[in-house]
């Protein structure tokens with residue numbers, strides 16, 4: 001089992017320069033989806049190859065994984081996929097990356113690290129400060145998707161997002177995925193593991209009100 005990376009370590013205080021949308025993508029006018037904590041990016045590779053009408057951006061704190069994913073994108077000449085290395089909390093807090101949040105149509109937090117001990121809750125990627133930034137920068141009707149197999153983490157994330165009055169929970173049971181970033185309901189690596197091991201999945205979808 002790998003060691004979790006401590007996002008509060010000073011190693012992650014510096015942020016790589018994020019290129020403009022037109023530098024990142026073949027067609028910068030396509031809808032943009034952001035996946036936070038994308039690990040090796042397998043989920044985003046699957047999505048980018050199936051849905052050529054969306055652009056995808058992955059943020060991941062493990063640099064080795066991001067470098068490998070970037071090389072694969074170049075080798076395979078994929079024009080609708082880009083990866084950024086760093087702590088998502090620091091990236092979102094940085095003025096140079098505001099344009100990302102202003103342009104995304106949706107964001108996913110799939111199976112974030114749970115950080116079970118209470119003294120480590122600050123290391124969880126979803127924090128009130130981060131949700132506050134999203135509430136100020138996301139376009140109206142942008143969507144946030146959260147998914148986890150840890151009930152306590154779900155409750156924490158759901159409470160943090162629902163406490164911000166600019167986000168409303170959507171009924172996930174009647175949600176139509178067909179026009180979203182993931183119309184085929186592709187699964188992440190962790191999600192496949194969870195399904196095989198018949199663990200429970202807790203998920204929710206939120207919409208930015210205005």
Ligand SMILES: C[S@@+](CC[C@H](N)C(=O)[O-])C[C@H]1O[C@@H](n2cnc3c(N)ncnc32)[C@H](O)[C@@H]1O
Pocket residue numbers: 005007036037038039040059060061062086087088089109110111112113124125188189190191
């Ligand atoms: C349990 S894995 C889930 C990976 C993938 N989303 C999935 O569903 O298979 C959580 C990932 O989030 C990354 N991560 C944790 N905290 C992060 C942060 N603050 N910023 C960016 N990535 C982070 C971890 O390095 C890890 O790759």
